[in-house]
Amino acid sequence: MLKINPKLIFTALLMSLFLFGFESQAQKTTKNPKEFLITNYGAKADGKTVNTIAIQKAIDAAFKNKGGQVIFPKGRFLSGSIVMKSNVGLYFEEEAVLLGSTNPKDYSNMAFVGRPISPKADDNSQMALILANKANNIAIKGKGTIDGQGLQLALNIDSLHHAGVAIDPKYNLRRNRPNETMRPKLFRFSQCDSVLIEGLKVGEASCWGLSFELCSNLTLDKLTIVNRSYWNNDGIDITDCKNVKVVNCDINAADDGICLKSYYPGYSNDSIYIANCTIKSSASAIKFGTASFGGFKNVVIKDIKVYDTFRSAIAIESVDGAIIENIDVSNIDAVNTGNAIFIRLGQRSGDKPGSIKNLSIKNINVQVPFGRPDINYDLRGPEVDFFHNPFPSSIVGIPGYKIENVSLENITISYPGRATKGMAYIPLSRLNQVPEAAKDYPEFSMFGELPAYGFYVRHVNGISFKNIKITLDDTDFRPAFVFDDVQNLKMTQIDLPKEKSSQVVLKAVTSSTLDEELVNQKLKIQNK
Incomplete structure (x- = not known):
């Protein structure tokens, strides 16, 4: 049975207390x-x-x-x-x-003397x-x-x-x-x-x-x-900071809109509150983990409007050993955005991978177009340099290191469809064709062609989908969901296009609970 860490229940209350205390400090700052x-x-x-x-x-x-x-x-x-x-x-x-x-x-x-030693912090200006x-x-x-x-x-x-x-x-x-x-x-x-x-x-x-x-x-x-x-x-970059409030901001950036980074092992972004912002980006709207050496914890992101954004509305990444935990994302409305949700645990650097656990993502509405969303930018993010069909959301760990305890609730994603096997095709009998890419730069397009149009989930322990609606503007030959090496999967109140069968594909999935209406749309792929 999926269990969400109790800390997430109190996150909003804790952040409110933090903000109340910090407001007093901010008022002191303005005295002159x-x-x-x-x-x-x-x-x-x-x-x-x-x-x-x-x-x-x-x-x-x-x-x-x-x-x-x-x-x-x-x-x-x-x-x-x-x-x-x-x-x-x-x-x-x-x-x-x-x-x-x-x-x-x-x-x-x-010189910025006296900073802790970092392997990568001086690689930027x-x-x-x-x-x-x-x-x-x-x-x-x-x-x-x-x-x-x-x-x-x-x-x-x-x-x-x-x-x-x-x-x-x-x-x-x-x-x-x-x-x-x-x-x-x-x-x-x-x-x-x-x-x-x-x-x-x-x-x-x-x-x-x-x-x-x-x-x-x-x-x-x-x-x-x-x-x-x-x-x-980038619009805003926050690196290993504590007690941060980003509110009521309008951001238009040729790279990531708001980017949380961690360059310092032993340090982390802690108690971060991002709310009531509007973001347009030729990369990702809100992203953590381009650099991910330390950690990200106790982060609240809510009431965000995203538009004309090339990459992900929300990207959460640990690829350099960072610990990511207790993340609460809610009330995101994204239109003309290339990808809804991207969560990645990898091992680009470091002696061992980090971890991602205890994520709550709810009340999300995303419209993904067929073409490039940021076409009107003079400076556009680099093109994806291979042929592909529209990308799904993806939640992907690596063998032996699973993303843990993810809850997705009240999510609507509109996909363009128009996928064709002539462009790219991974048969369901060859799911191992999707590369692990453990050491690659984290990005929603990093795995190449993916075999699902809605969600691709791999190497995860504990994931819940509740009240999820996925629509297609045109046909797509792929299933809505592909789960590969997943434990403790729960799916309830799932609304999918009716004309397709085999909408949910399970490979090496244990301890799953699916709504009755999904059972007839389920296809099990045996371990090979």
């Missing part, structure tokens, strides 16, 4: 003993003068004052890297714009327009705009490489662009506590947008994020 107007320190609002020194003088003055608010008045202020200090806030008045310099020399590469390292009680808010001018900045970095002035040793020849380590982010915050980012329009970086690493008590609220100037344009 003195204002420091950047124009009083020499900043020019002409959009041409590089104001890095003037803005930094204002920040430093507020810091020496034991706290204060640095004011950006109406105007366009050009700057290179500026460094936040403890007890300092930046406030942007209406029509105030901070422009990132397009000169690569204007960006700092801070340490540069940014706004930097913060071990700064506490800081805020960036207001009614203005922060624009990284990332396209021109990236092109200038590219030109310096080709001119032999600043060679990129990892230059991507295949994709004709500088490596992401050479391109500044918009924000780069490390080991900070009590951070509030609120109310602004931000984005257009040359790399990731808002990046937070090893931070605690972080709130991102009412942000409009448009980050689609260049490659690797």
Whole structure:
């Protein structure tokens, strides 16, 4: 019998208590003993003068004052890297714009000393327009705009490489662009506590947008994020942070919308609350595990609208040894989105695989189109480079390491159909043809052609489907569900297209409970 970890029952209550406590801290962050107007320190609002020194003088003055608010008045202020200090806030008045310099020399590469040793954290850029390292009680808010001018900045970095002035040793020849380590982010915050980012329009970086690493008590609220100037344009990246709230944000990103990463063994993203956000992405809307060395636990994701998104609405991945547990996803409405749900336990790196357990996914409505959902992006995610029929949702572990304890409830997915054996075909007698791909980069297309149109489930112990409706816009020769090496399967209230037989395929499935109406649509494949 499937049992959901009791911790999931109390997740919403725990998060509410956390948010109540953190709100008090966020309110403290906004208190401001003195204002420091950047124009009083020499900043020019002409959009041409590089104001890095003037803005930094204002920040430093507020810091020496034991706290204060640095004011950006109406105007366009050009700057290179500026460094936040403890007890300092930046406030942007209406029509105030901070422009990132397009000169690569204007960006700092801070050492960020004192971080735990990580095998991969330095594989992404340490540069940014706004930097913060071990700064506490800081805020960036207001009614203005922060624009990284990332396209021109990236092109200038590219030109310096080709001119032999600043060679990129990892230059991507295949994709004709500088490596992401050479391109500044918009924000780069490390080991900070009590951070509030609120109310602004931000984005257009040359790399990731808002990046937070090893931070605690972080709130991102009412942000409009448009980050689609260049490659690797994630919206928000949260790495091994604790007590995080991302709410009321509108995100349009050329790469992942909200991406949780874990670079540090022994650390994790813990107590993360993401709610009331709208996301458009040329990759995945909400994703965890591109880097998955530590862990992800006690995560609540709810009330999310996704549209025109190329890859997954929700992707949950552990491929570098991370422990993922106690994840609660609910109320997701995704239209024109390439994949609904992708859950993957693999072993790309590390001595042994991690684990994924105790996942609750409910109240999900996804419409998957036949064509590419992000066709209107100038910078589109890389095409799937093989012929394939439309991909199902997939929940896949590896031999000997099963995903555990997954509950899916109240889920509707509309698939396009139009699958044809002439495009790609895996007969049900050859389910072992689907590769394990244990060491591959995690992505919903990683297994190649899949033998189901609705859900493909492999190497799982404890999975429940309740009140699931799957529709087809056109015919599909594949069954709706394929289960391979699955224990403790339960399916109730399953609504499938009526014209097909053998909708549920079981191979090496033990301890299964299926609704009576599914029994006649079940096909058992014997172990070979």
